[in-house]
Amino acid sequence: MKQLLTALIAGLLFGAGLTISMMVDPERVLDFLDIFGDWDPTLAFVMGGGLAVYLPIFHFVVKPRKTTVFGESCDLPSATKVDSKLLGGSVLFGLGWGLSGICPGPALSNLSGGLTGIFVFVATMILGMLIAGRLTR
Amino acid sequence: MTDTYLQALLGGMLLGLGASLLMLANGKIAGISGITHQALRSLTSSPSGWRWCFLVGLIVAPLLVAPFGLTLPDAIPGSMWVLAAGGLLVGIGTRVGSGCTSGHGICGIGRLSKRSIVATLTFMATAIATVTVTRHLL
Numbered sequence: 496m497k498q499l500l501t502a503l504i505a506g507l508l509f510g511a512g513l514t515i516s517m518m519v520d521p522e523r524v525l526d527f528l529d530i531f532g533d534w535d536p537t538l539a540f541v542m543g544g545g546l547a548v549y550l551p552i553f554h555f556v557v558k559p560r561k562t563t564v565f566g567e568s569c570d571l572p573s574a575t576k577v578d579s580k581l582l583g584g585s586v587l588f589g590l591g592w593g594l595s596g597i598c599p600g601p602a603l604s605n606l607s608g609g610l611t612g613i614f615v616f617v618a619t620m621i622l623g624m625l626i627a628g629r630l631t632r
Numbered sequence: 633m634t635d636t637y638l639q640a641l642l643g644g645m646l647l648g649l650g651a652s653l654l655m656l657a658n659g660k661i662a663g664i665s666g667i668t669h670q671a672l673r674s675l676t677s678s679p680s681g682w683r684w685c686f687l688v689g690l691i692v693a694p695l696l697v698a699p700f701g702l703t704l705p706d707a708i709p710g711s712m713w714v715l716a717a718g719g720l721l722v723g724i725g726t727r728v729g730s731g732c733t734s735g736h737g738i739c740g741i742g743r744l745s746k747r748s749i750v751a752t753l754t755f756m757a758t759a760i761a762t763v764t765v766t767r768h769l770l
Contacts, residue, residue, distance in 0.1 A: 501657035502682035506689020507696065508650030509662060509734075514694045516643020517636075520705040528756075528763040537640045542737060544644025545651065549742035552652040562659070569659035571743070574730075577750045584729020585736075589755035591721025593762025594714055598733040599664040599726060602719075603690050605704055612708030616719040623723020624669045631728060 498565065510604045516541040519604050521596030528593060580631075651738055658682055663735020664690070665726035729755070 517523050518541050526535035562568055592598050597605075597616055605613040651662035660667075660682070671683040694704050708715065726732040729751055731740060736755075740748020 498658050499681050499685045501653060502660075502685040503689045505650045505654040505658070505662065506686035506691075507693045508653065508689075509647045509664075509686075510650075510690040510693025511697050512643045512645070512647025512650060513690075514643070514697050514704065515646060515702050516640045518640075518643065518647075519694070522705065522707075522709050525709070525763055525767075528759050529767055530760055531764050532767055537636050540637050540640035541644035541647075544641040544646075545648035545738040546644075546742055548645050548648030549651050549738055550744075553655065553739075553742050554744075557655055564656055567659055569655060570661070572661065572730075572740075572745070572747075574747060575745075577747055581729050581747055581751055582754055584725045584727065585751045585754035586725070586729075586758045587721050588725030588729055588732060589758025590762055591718045591723075591725055592733075592755060593759035594721065594766065595710055595718030597708075597715075597718060597722070599668060599722065600690065600732070600734050602722075603664065603668070603687065604694055605708070606691050607694050608704035608706075610706075610708050612710065612712065612715050615712050616708070616715045616722075619716045619719030620723040621668070621672060623720040623725075624665070624727050625672065625723075627724040627727035628669060628673065 509600065512541075512545075513600055513604050516544070519601045521601070524592075524596035524598075524601075528596070584627075647734075648738060648742075651734070651742075654686065655739075661735055661739045662686075663731050663739060665722075665732040666730070666735055669727055725755075 513519050518538060527538040557569060595616060602617050602620060654660050654662045667683045667686055670680055671687055674680040731751060736748040736751040741752060
């Protein structure tokens with residue numbers, strides 16, 4: 496029960512962070528990716544801020560304890576090899592992100608705005624996830 | 633530093649805090665694409681309540697910050713065809729590549745994972761190339 500609450504709070508913090516940082520605005524994302532045009536570096540600070548918090552907490556708190564504050568083990572990825580799946584998938588994701596200016600977090604946070612375009616994006620994103628899940632199982 | 637940069641930095645720190653909380657309390661990586669996919673799969677198999685709770689938080693959060701003038705965009709650029717193609721590619725790509733901007737870009741790089749650093753450089757480079765083509769070459 497308490498872990499449902501912490502997950503809800505974590506989601507709220509994450510969504511608030513995406514909104515405050517303007518990462519939810521696809522136009523600004525495209526301006527950030529447009530490094531050969533009229534480049535807007537603003538969103539580099541989002542990743543900078545996120546890493547400034549997550550990196551030290553992970554290395555100084557999570558890594559030494561390896562357990563949560565409730566004493567359960569942390570679920571960390573075990574894969575270490577860079578393979579063609581990782582690279583190919585990342586290329587497809589980059590293509591979609593570059594076309595739309597939308598990645599999964601901002602897509603979901605934008606749902607409450609109620610714009611038609613975001614429903615089209617989220618519906619096809621979910622379809623893509625389910626197709627890929629079937630193919631790679 | 634301008635106010636806009638500061639706002640982006642603070643927002644980034646806040647989402648870093650959310651990702652840290654999910655690791656410290658739930659022991660889970662805050663990868664939105666993975667959480668979404670697993671939550672959908674749980675409709676037919678094992679339950680994953682924490683994922684749905686996280687997603688609800690992510691979706692309603694903008695409503696809580698809106699009274700402070702921090703709002704969602706009032707337009708989504710691009711035609712419906714571009715958005716549909718973009719959504720499909722993002723959905724397939726994040727599953728095949730095991731992550732997106734949050735799971736690889738924040739959590740993975742935060743863990744100094746080689747896979748996540750390579751993945752982030754790959755999708756950033758591809759996205760930059762795509763924008764360069766659509767904005768300047770087409």
